[in-house]
Amino acid sequence: MRDNNWGQFTIETLVGTARPTRKLFRRVESGYRSDIDGLRAIAVVLVVLFHAGFPVTPGGFVGVDVFFVISGYLITGLLVREIALTGRIGLRDFWARRMRRILPAAVLVLCVSLIAAALFLPALQASRAAKEMPAAALYFINWRFADRATDYFASDQAPSIFLHYWSLAIEEQFYLVWPLILGFALIAGRRLLGGGDTRAILTATITVSVLSFALCLILTADNQPLAFFGTHTRAWQLCVGGVVALIAFGSLATGVRNLLAACGIASILAAAFFLDEASRYPGLFALLPTFGAASIILSGRNVDAPAGHAGGWVGRSLSHPLLAGIGRRSYSWYLWHWPVLVIGEAIIPHISAVGICFLILISLALAFATYAIVEQPARYWPVLTGSVSLSLIFGAVLSVGAAAFGLVGESTFARQFILLNDGRKIAVESVFDDRSQLKHDNCLLSHDAVYSSACVYGNTDGERVAVIFGDSHAAAWFPAVDAAAKRAGWKLVVRTKASCASIEAPTYYKKLNRPYHECHAWRERTIREIIEMDPELIFLANMSGPPVLDSSFRLLRGRDALKVRRAGEDALNGRLLSSTNANIRILRDVPSRKGDLPVCLLAHPGDEEACIWEKKAGRYPELKYGKTPRIQVIDLTDAICPARKCHPVVGGRLILWDSHHLTKSFAETLSEHFDPLFGEPGLSKLERPTPP
Numbered sequence: 001m002r003d004n005n006w007g008q009f010t011i012e013t014l015v016g017t018a019r020p021t022r023k024l025f026r027r028v029e030s031g032y033r034s035d036i037d038g039l040r041a042i043a044v045v046l047v048v049l050f051h052a053g054f055p056v057t058p059g060g061f062v063g064v065d066v067f068f069v070i071s072g073y074l075i076t077g078l079l080v081r082e083i084a085l086t087g088r089i090g091l092r093d094f095w096a097r098r099m100r101r102i103l104p105a106a107v108l109v110l111c112v113s114l115i116a117a118a119l120f121l122p123a124l125q126a127s128r129a130a131k132e133m134p135a136a137a138l139y140f141i142n143w144r145f146a147d148r149a150t151d152y153f154a155s156d157q158a159p160s161i162f163l164h165y166w167s168l169a170i171e172e173q174f175y176l177v178w179p180l181i182l183g184f185a186l187i188a189g190r191r192l193l194g195g196g197d198t199r200a201i202l203t204a205t206i207t208v209s210v211l212s213f214a215l216c217l218i219l220t221a222d223n224q225p226l227a228f229f230g231t232h233t234r235a236w237q238l239c240v241g242g243v244v245a246l247i248a249f250g251s252l253a254t255g256v257r258n259l260l261a262a263c264g265i266a267s268i269l270a271a272a273f274f275l276d277e278a279s280r281y282p283g284l285f286a287l288l289p290t291f292g293a294a295s296i297i298l299s300g301r302n303v304d305a306p307a308g309h310a311g312g313w314v315g316r317s318l319s320h321p322l323l324a325g326i327g328r329r330s331y332s333w334y335l336w337h338w339p340v341l342v343i344g345e346a347i348i349p350h351i352s353a354v355g356i357c358f359l360i361l362i363s364l365a366l367a368f369a370t371y372a373i374v375e376q377p378a379r380y381w382p383v384l385t386g387s388v389s390l391s392l393i394f395g396a397v398l399s400v401g402a403a404a405f406g407l408v409g410e411s412t413f414a415r416q417f418i419l420l421n422d423g424r425k426i427a428v429e430s431v432f433d434d435r436s437q438l439k440h441d442n443c444l445l446s447h448d449a450v451y452s453s454a455c456v457y458g459n460t461d462g463e464r465v466a467v468i469f470g471d472s473h474a475a476a477w478f479p480a481v482d483a484a485a486k487r488a489g490w491k492l493v494v495r496t497k498a499s500c501a502s503i504e505a506p507t508y509y510k511k512l513n514r515p516y517h518e519c520h521a522w523r524e525r526t527i528r529e530i531i532e533m534d535p536e537l538i539f540l541a542n543m544s545g546p547p548v549l550d551s552s553f554r555l556l557r558g559r560d561a562l563k564v565r566r567a568g569e570d571a572l573n574g575r576l577l578s579s580t581n582a583n584i585r586i587l588r589d590v591p592s593r594k595g596d597l598p599v600c601l602l603a604h605p606g607d608e609e610a611c612i613w614e615k616k617a618g619r620y621p622e623l624k625y626g627k628t629p630r631i632q633v634i635d636l637t638d639a640i641c642p643a644r645k646c647h648p649v650v651g652g653r654l655i656l657w658d659s660h661h662l663t664k665s666f667a668e669t670l671s672e673h674f675d676p677l678f679g680e681p682g683l684s685k686l687e688r689p690t691p692p
Contacts, residue, residue: 033300034318034319034324035296035300035314035315035316035318035319035324036070036073036074036297036300036318036327037318037319037323037324037325037326037327037328037330038317038318038319038320038323038324038327039066039070039293039296039297039318039327040066040067040070040326040327040328040330041318041323041324041326041327041330042063042066042268042318042323043063043064043066043067043070043293043330044063044067044326044327044330044333044334044337045063045326046060046061046062046063046066046268046272047060047061047063047064047164047334047337048060048333048337048360048363050063050272051164051337051338051341052341052356052357052359052360053356054353054356056273057272057273058272058273058274058275058276058277059271059272059273059274059275059276059279060272061275061277061281062268062271062272062275062286062288062289063272063289064167065237065271065282065286065289065290065293066268066289066292066293067167067171067334068167068170068171068234068237068238068241068290069237069238069240069241069244069289069290069293069294069297070241070293070297071171071174071238071241072174072237072238072239072240072241072242072245073241073242073244073245073294073297074241074245075174075175075178075238075241075242076178076182076205076241076242076245076246077245078094079094079178079179079182080182080201080245080246082094083182083186083197083201089179089182089183089186091179091180091183092388092389092392093388094175094179095175095176095179095392095395096384096388096391096392096395097391098172098175099391099392099394099395099398100378100379100381100384100385100391100394100395101379102168102172102331103395103398103399104374104375104378104379104398105331105332105335105370105371105374105375105378106165106168106335107137107398107399107401107402108370108374109335109336109339109370110133110136110137110162110165110402110405110406111402111405112339113129113161113162113339113343114126114129114130114133114161114405114406114409116339116343117129117130117161117339117343118409118412118413120343120346120347121161121342121343121346122158122346122599122602122603123413123416123428123602123603124158124416124428124596124598124599124602125158125161125346125599126409126413127410127413127416128158128160129160129161129162129409130406130407130409130410130412130413131406131410132144132160132162132406133162133402133403133405133406133407133409133410134402134403134404134406134407135162135169136162136165136169136402136406137399137400137402137403137405137406138399138400138403139165139168139169139172139173139399140169140173141162141165141166141169142165142166142167142169142170142173142229142230142231143169143229143230145160145163145166145225145229146225146226146228146229146230149225149228149229149511158599159342161338161339161342161343162339163338164334164335164337164338166229169231170229170231170234170235171238173231174231174235174238178238178242181204181208182201182204182205184204185200185201185203185204186200186201188200189201198246201246202243202246205239205242205243205246206239206243208235208236208239209235209236209239209240209242209243210236211236212232212233212234212235212236212239213236215227215230215232215233216233216234216236216282216283216286217283217284219233220233220280220281220282220283221280221283221514222512222514223448223512224280224281224511224512224513224514225511225512227282227283228281228282233282234282236290237286237290240290240291240294241293241294241297243294244294244297244298247298256299257299257300257314257315258299258313258314260295260296260298260299261295261296261299261300261313261314261315262314263292263295264291264292264293264294264295264296264299264314265292265296265314266292267288267289267291267292267295268288268289268292268293268296270288271285271288271289271292272289275288278513280513280514296314296315296318299314299315300314300315300318328371329367329368329371330367331375332366332367332368332370332371332374332375333363333364333367335367335370336363336364336366336367336370337360337363337364337367340359340360340362340363340366341356341359341360341363344356344359344362345359416428416429416602418431418598418601418602418605418654419601419605419606420601420606420608420649420652421606421607421608421649422652423606424652426654428598428602431598431654431657431663432598432657434654434657434663434664434665435476435657435661435663435664436475436476436478436479436664436667437664438455438475438478438494438496439475441455443455443475443494443496444472444475444496444497444498445496445497445498445500445522446498447498447499447509447511447512447516447518448518449497449518449522450518450521450522450525451522451525452495452497452522452525452526452529455493455494455495456491456492456493456494457478457482457485457491457492457493457494458482458485458486458488458490458491458492459485459486459488459489459490459491460491461491462485462489462490462491463491464488464489464490464491464536464537465490465491465492465493465533465535465536465537466481466485466490466491466492466493466535466536466537466538466539466678467492467493467494467495467530467533467535467537467538467539467582468481468492468493468494468495468496468538468539468541469495469496469502469526469530469538469539469540469541470495470496470500470501470502470539470540470541470542471496471497471498471499471500471501471502471541471542471543471546472496472498472499472543472661473541473542473543473587473589473590473660473661474496474502474539474540474541474542474587475494475496476590476661476662476667477539477541477587477662477667478494478496478667479662479664479667479668479671480667480668480669480670480671480673480674481539481671481674482671483668483671483674484671484672484674484675484677484678485674485678487671487675487678488675488678488679490537490678493533493535495526495529495530497519497522497523499511499516499519499543499546500516500518500519500522500523501519501542501543501546501568502523502526502540502541502542502572503542503546503548503565503568503569503571503572504523504527504568504569504571504572504575505548505549505564505565505567505568505571506520506548506549506550506551506553507519507520507546507547507548507549508547508548508549508555510547515549515553527572527575527576530576530580530582531575531576531579531580534580534581534582535580535582536581536582536583537582537583537585537677537678538576538580538582538583538584538585539585539586539587540572540584540585540586540587541586541587541589542589543589543660544589544592545561545562545565546565547561548561548564548565548568549564550564573631577628577630577631582630583629583630583631583632583677584630584631584632585631585632585633585634585677586631586632586633586634587634587636588633588634588635588636588637589660590636590637590640590656590660590661590662591613591614591615591616591637591640591641591646592656592659592660593613593646593656593659593660594613594659595659596656596658596659597611597648597654597655597656597657597658597659598654598657598658600648601648601654608647608648608649611648612645612646612647612648613645613646614645614646615637615641615643615644615645615646634673634677636670636673639670639673640655640662640670650666650669651666651669653665653666653669654666
């Protein structure tokens with residue numbers, strides 16, 4: 001039913017006609033298909049096994065791709081059936097149905113998960129969940145994850161309990177835009193072509209698919225997180241499902257059906273078994289689950305058969321009551337499985353495989369209950385189905401209410417305190433803000449930047465010049481070096497870039513899952529700049545063991561990686577020694593720990609000893625230039641960790657703000673160790689020894 005109490009916005013209004021087009025869309029399939037529910041079951045099982053960490057399906061994340069194809073098929077089919085019957089698309093009706101179908105269960109899981117996070121997760125992880133909840137409730141969280149995945153300083157954070165909402169956000173954004181695209185395709189077909197609804201819609205679907213797939217390929221090579229989480233790079237998978245809905249096939253021969261279905265199953269399973277998190281995904285690999293799902297749907301598509309008919313042996317297998325039953329509840333299971341796994345593993349840190357299976361069963365039980373109590377009743381509640389306006393208001397209230405609940409949770413978690421042994425309290429946000437100012441000054445470059453700004457510190461008018469060059473660990477040392485430079489009256493030029501080690505070797509950026517081309521470009525430009533600058537003193541600092549590649553851009557490990565790093569360090573040192581007057585001082589990396597230090601201290605209030613970790617000097621540097629006085633290694637491990645083990649608090653200050661970066665306040669206490677370095681005389685070109 002439609003209410004008429006406020007204006008209906010439909011494509012009919014735009015087109016100016018409401019003529020039915022049954023003849024043009026006579027091949028549009030209708031009716032329930034149990035085999036598609038069975039395919040849903042396969043998809044959700046793959047995702048659950050992947051998230052549970054079972055090695056049998058390292059590529060189980062492709063189950064989401066299968067869901068995309070199914071959604072595109074069903075939604076496009078629904079829209080073109082409406083066009084066939086009425087000649088228009090009722091946007092308000094469509095969005096109201098989507099709200100009733102999606103929002104009640106999604107909002108329930110959001111709210112329950114946040115409450116559970118507050119009860120069982122570490123305070124910082126619960127706080128992050130509260131911050132992310134509005135984005136999840138309003139369905140733009142995929143863009144947040146795309147941005148965070150390339151944020152170097154977010155890389156070590158615990159997983160979000162709302163991580164799985166990224167795919168729901170993509171689908172909801174697609175549902176919002178897709179009817180409009182099809183509507184404008186109808187306008188173009190009717191006004192410019194004088195008809196041709198089928199051709200116009202099919203052309204629009206294929207065009208969007210091709211453009212989206214092209215973006216997917218480009219961004220997978222350049223910015224994999226954006227390609228993975230982006231709506232614009234995933235829309236082609238939904239459109240492939242739409243093309244299947246529009247293909248006007250009637251009866252297919254049984255042999256053809258079986259071949260299509262077998263190829264489809266093989267493609268999906270091949271992706272699930274042989275891909276993994278290191279694969280450059282989505283890109284070309286995404287063709288496997290996408291066309292696998294499309295082939296299975298097409299193999300069972302028979303518009304001339306009775307409703308519910310599933311042809312071929314695969315279709316009959318997928319229509320098995322057990323699979324179809326799980327598939328009907330796959331949406332609720334998808335919502336529940338991830339927060340149950342994350343919270344369950346937080347409660348039982350070293351949970352066994354049997355325990356993981358028990359958590360999966362709990363999430364499945366919650367899915368069955370949600371389907372029966374929330375999902376289906378809300379979808380068919382007469383109060384809502386009888387009023388489009390009320391359905392839209394209901395959906396808006398749910399989404400905004402959930403977002404507000406997250407904001408309330410965020411304000412509740414806003415001021416958390418670390419309790420030290422001496423009774424003092426330190427606000428957690430002050431710890432995370434206790435870092436080098438370089439990032440705020442745009443002097444710690446992000447992954448995509450290749451040009452440094454001036455970034456001059458110390459005594460900016462000083463005649464003697466020092467340079468600090470390296471990755472974010474160099475930036476963490478900056479407060480100590482800067483304080484010493486100011487006292488000595490030296491100018492300090494800063495050249496730092498996240499995850500970009502100052503060694504002449506091809507490096508790899510894990511967050512983008514590709515060679516770090518921007519690092520190479522920035523590093524080469526910086527080296528030339530330093531040579532031209534010819535400073536008296538150069539500080540080099542990097543993380544231990546930066547990931548490196550061979551000449552074929554293959555990621556190296558173990559001895560092979562060590563060999564390339566040493567060669568890269570020696571190449572840089574030799575180049576600087578032969579081209580400048582500078583003394584080179586290499587800072588050995590800080591002793592890192594497993595897990596963020598503030599998180600540990602929050603979990604153990606007043607018990608600093610619980611967060612003590614083994615004292616191990618960083619592996620960098622591994623150089624051969626040890627015989628010339630112009631190059632020396634500065635090892636402050638004993639100053640950072642005076643005892644046999646590293647204590648989290650020294651002199652009343654936390655020494656790390658995460659697991660491997662010095663806090664600004666503690667780094668400043670180390671500045672006295674740099675004073676003698678700025679007192680060393682410079683070398684003239686005649687005094688410069690030839691490097692070995």
